[in-house]
Amino acid sequence: xxxxxxxxxxxxxxxxxxxxxxxxxxxxxxxxxxxxxxxxxxxxxxxxxxxxxxxxxxxxxxxxxxxxxxxxxxxxxxxxxxxxxxxxxxxxxxxxxxxxxxxxxxxxxxxxxxxxxxxxxxxxxxxxxxxxxxxxxxxxxxxxxxxxxxxxxxxxxxxxxxxxxxxxxxxxxxxxxxxxxxxxxxxxxxxxxxxxxxxxxxxxxxxxxxxxxxxxxxxxxxxxxxxxxxxxxxxxxxxxxxxxxxxxxxxxxxxxxxxxxxxxxxxxxxxxxxxxxxxxxxxxxxxxxxxxxxxxxxxxxxxxxxxxxxxxxxxxxxxxxxxxxxxxxxxxxxxxxxxxxxxxxxxxxxxxxxxxxxxxxxxxxxxxxxxxxxxxxxxxxxxxxxxxxxxxxxxxxxxxxxxxxxxxxxxxxxxxxxxxxxxxxxxxxxxxxxxxxxxxxxxxxxxxxxxxxxxxxxxxxxxxxxxxxxxxxxxxxxxxxxxxxxxxxxxxxxxxxxxxxxxxxxxxxxxxxxxxxxxxxxxxxxxxxxxxxxxxxxxxxxxxxxxxxxxxxx
Ligand SMILES: [Zn+2]
Numbered sequence: 001x002x003x004x005x006x007x008x009x010x011x012x013x014x015x016x017x018x019x020x021x022x023x024x025x026x027x028x029x030x031x032x033x034x035x036x037x038x039x040x041x042x043x044x045x046x047x048x049x050x051x052x053x054x055x056x057x058x059x060x061x062x063x064x065x066x067x068x069x070x071x072x073x074x075x076x077x078x079x080x081x082x083x084x085x086x087x088x089x090x091x092x093x094x095x096x097x098x099x100x101x102x103x104x105x106x107x108x109x110x111x112x113x114x115x116x117x118x119x120x121x122x123x124x125x126x127x128x129x130x131x132x133x134x135x136x137x138x139x140x141x142x143x144x145x146x147x148x149x150x151x152x153x154x155x156x157x158x159x160x161x162x163x164x165x166x167x168x169x170x171x172x173x174x175x176x177x178x179x180x181x182x183x184x185x186x187x188x189x190x191x192x193x194x195x196x197x198x199x200x201x202x203x204x205x206x207x208x209x210x211x212x213x214x215x216x217x218x219x220x221x222x223x224x225x226x227x228x229x230x231x232x233x234x235x236x237x238x239x240x241x242x243x244x245x246x247x248x249x250x251x252x253x254x255x256x257x258x259x260x261x262x263x264x265x266x267x268x269x270x271x272x273x274x275x276x277x278x279x280x281x282x283x284x285x286x287x288x289x290x291x292x293x294x295x296x297x298x299x300x301x302x303x304x305x306x307x308x309x310x311x312x313x314x315x316x317x318x319x320x321x322x323x324x325x326x327x328x329x330x331x332x333x334x335x336x337x338x339x340x341x342x343x344x345x346x347x348x349x350x351x352x353x354x355x356x357x358x359x360x361x362x363x364x365x366x367x368x369x370x371x372x373x374x375x376x377x378x379x380x381x382x383x384x385x386x387x388x389x390x391x392x393x394x395x396x397x398x399x400x401x402x403x404x405x406x407x408x409x410x411x412x413x414x415x416x417x418x419x420x421x422x423x424x425x426x427x428x429x430x431x432x433x434x435x436x437x438x439x440x441x442x443x444x445x446x447x448x449x450x451x452x453x454x455x456x457x458x459x460x461x462x463x464x465x466x467x468x469x470x471x472x473x474x475x476x477x478x479x480x481x482x483x484x485x486x487x488x489x490x491x492x493x494x495x496x497x498x499x500x501x502x503x504x505x506x507x508x509x510x511x512x513x514x515x516x517x518x519x520x521x522x523x524x525x526x527x528x529x530x531x532x533x534x535x536x537x538x539x540x541x542x543x544x545x546x547x548x549x550x551x552x553x554x
Contacts, residue, residue, distance in 0.1 A: 001037060012036045019462075029461060032061075040064045049073050049085065058085070104145045104154035109134055110198035113221065114228045118359035121311045121375035127204060130228065133439075138238035139164060140254055143231045144198060147252035158198060160191045160227040163251050163263060164234040167191060167227040169219050170267035170291065177280050177289050186265045192220040200224040210305040212294060215269065218307070222268040226292060226309040230266055233319050236357075239440050240481045242323055247284040247331020249322060258331065259285030264322070266290040268309045275377070277308050279321040284331035288322050290315075300378035311376040313354040320350040327484035328491070336489035340413070341402075345496060347414025349480070352421040355388050356477060357438065366426055367391045384415050388422045392522075395419055399493065399524030399542040416523070417493060421480060424500070424519030428479075429472035431515055438474055466507055475512070479503045497525055514550035521546045 005012065015034045019041075031041040043062040048055050056075045063070040073086040109132040119125045132143050141147075141154055143162040148155050160167040168189035175185050194200045202220035215222075234249065242248045244258035253260040262285055270291040278291045292315065295306040308314050324346055329336030337346040355370045362368065369389035371382035381387070385406075386395035397416050401407045407416065440452040452474070453467040469475045479500055487499035497520050504512045520526065524542030532539045 005036060008036075031462075035063070038063055049075070056085075099152060100147065100154060101152040102154070104141050105156060107142075107144075107156050107198070109142065110144055110194065110200060112200040112224050112228045113202065113204075114200075114225045115310065115312065117229075117232050118357070120313045120358045122206070123375050124359075129201075132198070133232065133235050135235045135238075138235035139231070141252075143227070158195055159193045160200075160223050162227075162231070164249060165227050165230040165264050165266055166287075167223045167230070167266040167268065169223060170270040171216070173272040174270070174291075175289070177282060177286075182261065183265070183287065186267075189267075190219070191223050200227075204310075206303045206306075208301055208303065210303050212271075212305060215294060215305055215307050219269055222292075222307050222309045226266050226268045226290075226315060229309075229312050229315045230264055230290070230319060233316060236439055237323060237481070240478050241485070242327065242481060246485065247326035249288060261285060262287045264288055264290050264319070266292075268292050269294060269307055277314050277318045279318040281322045281325035281334050283334045284326065290318050290322075292318070295376040295378070297378035303378070306376050306378065308376045311373060313358065314373050314376050316354040316357055317350040317372070320353045321346060323353075323481075324349045324484055327481070328487060329489035333489065339490040340408075340410075341492050342490045344410050344413025345417040345491070345493065347411050348417030348419075348421065349414075349484075351384070351388065351414060351418040352425075352480070353477070355418075355422065356425060356473060359436075360434070366430060369394055385412065386415065386419075388419060390423060390426050397523065399529050400540050402493075402540040417496075420493075420497075420520055420523045420525055421476075423522050424516050425473060425476035425480075427472075427515040427519045428476045428512060431512070432470065432472035432475055435469070435471035435474050438477070440469075468508055475508075479507060479512070479516075482507060492531065493525055494529065494531070514546065517546045517550050 012034075017033045019031045019033070020029070030044045032044060033041045035042045042064075045060045047058060047060060049058045049060075058073045058075045060071065060073050063072060070087055072084055075083045075085060077083070111132075112130050113127050114130050115122060115125060116128050116130050133139065134142070141163060143164060144157050144159075145154050146157060146161065146163055147153075166186055168186055168191040170189060172189075175183065177183065192200060192202060200220075202218065202224060204218045204221040206218075207214065238248065244250065244253040244256040244260075247258055249262050249264045251261055251263040262282075265287050267290065270293050273291075273293045275295050276293045278293075279288060281288045292307070292309045295308055297304055297306075325334055325337060328342075337343055351372050354372065358370065360368070367390045369387035369391065371380070371384070371387045373383035374380055377383050386397060389395050397419050399416065401416055402413060407413050435452065437452070452469060454470055456467065457465045459465055469478050480503070482503035483496065483499035486502065487496050491499065501510075501513060501516055504510060504516060517527075521544050524544060526543040526545040527547055528541075528543035528545055530541050530543075532541055
């Protein structure tokens with residue numbers, strides 16, 4: 001790079017251009033375009049800094065290169081000499097040895113025989129052939145390519161090991177999370193190898209004889225499904241802001257900040273427990289474990305043992321635990337959903353997102369009902385007391401249910417929160433409509449708008465404002481993810497409601513404030529709802545009031 005710069009300095013300087021931005025009639029920033037080896041315009045800000053030789057005038061530059069993001073100060077002497085008194089690299093996950101020495105070799109996208117994205121479980125549709133997403137933003141090297149630290153090269157793999165998800169069986173039972181030692185025992189477990197063509201096409205033939213031994217016949221289909229669902233969710237949430245900097249789950253972070261080496265270790269047909277699924281989340285930089293157990297229902301003749309990796313709602317519920325844990329209180333703190341109230345809400349977010357991502361038979365039907373885990377549990381009404389629905393006859397839960405014995409357990413408590421989020425989201429769908437495609441286009445981000453996002457607007461510094469999804473369901477997901485990022489550690493219902501209102505303020509300038517308030521107030525978390533007392537005397541007082549400015553508007 002250095003010799004290239006020396007040789008071609010004039011060419012590079014000629015190609016550069018400068019734009020100033022006007023902030024309160026002062027030129028506070030300048031953007032330098034076409035700076036060699038950078039991936040975005042270099043922002044320059046004039047000011048004064050403290051140096052060994054006293055206070056000096058300096059330009060501060062923010063320089064984003066492919067694998068590093070530097071902040072540097074440059075001072076100018078009266079004789080035209082210059083000095084660089086300060087350089088910092090904002091990229092925390094890159095040591096020089098981790099810089100790739102080459103791009104991955106080309107390969108075609110993998111194919112999977114799976115229940116496609118949006119299908120909640122096998123009762124809703126048949127399997128079809130789906131392709132690995134080609135998403136240069138969320139998964140720049142795809143789902144089956146990993147970075148080898150030893151050779152500094154990308155390797156194309158033919159199994160269900162990749163940069164976001166490491167999927168396999170776990171018939172021999174539980175491995176505790178051993179974050180500190182970077183657990184590699186998962187590597188010894190079985191997983192499908194689809195060969196060079198990457199065709200993950202395996203039998204899935206459930207039958208009335210499905211004992212534990214029988215379901216093992218379709219382990220490869222199960223692992224492929226779990227791998228597909230977890231990668232789709234990784235790519236989807238990347239576009240809503242669960243990226244490297246926010247603490248997402250990837251072994252290699254492409255120099256985009258955050259800590260790497262934390263792809264999800266996902267176990268299909270995990271033994272040791274029944275009728276359950278789990279996700280354990282250590283802090284950023286350590287791999288989480290996702291465990292999908294078998295569900296047993298001896299009274300259900302058609303298929304007595306079910307493999308929960310095929311119940312996508314249950315899988316997304318588990319994966320969402322990782323998201324909420326990393327986002328609440330920041331990616332380095334995994335203990336911010338530990339109070340009884342926030343641990344309950346943790347379950348609510350998981351139910352909510354799993355339900356939001358289901359395909360709708362009629363997406364505009366405001367009062368449709370959705371049951372969680374019905375297929376896995378072989379039970380029409382699922383594993384929760386009520387369905388998620390805006391119909392209060394079918395789901396009457398409100399804030400004061402938190403006082404009831406039944407709602408002291410984490411999952412019931414979570415349904416109260418999940419139902420509130422559901423009301424808010426359906427109000428936004430009523431207002432802004434429904435987008436069946438919850439993935440934004442991946443071309444030309446972040447400027448592509450129109451079908452998914454509203455047109456870009458710019459702030460007073462000339463920088464683009466955060467994009468706003470056009471439709472109600474995508475906007476609801478965006479606001480709820482935004483809110484997780486700035487809500488406090490161990491939030492209460494009231495804290496998390498405040499965070500969602502603030503997220504709407506930041507993203508849409510309070511455009512949806514009244515629709516959000518109405519959703520919460522319908523379920524008793526209105527303006528004057530509060531907690532009284534503490535410990536055994538803690539009481540939740542519900543309230544159905546909305547702010548006065550929301551009463552008249554519709
Ligand atoms: Zn859960």
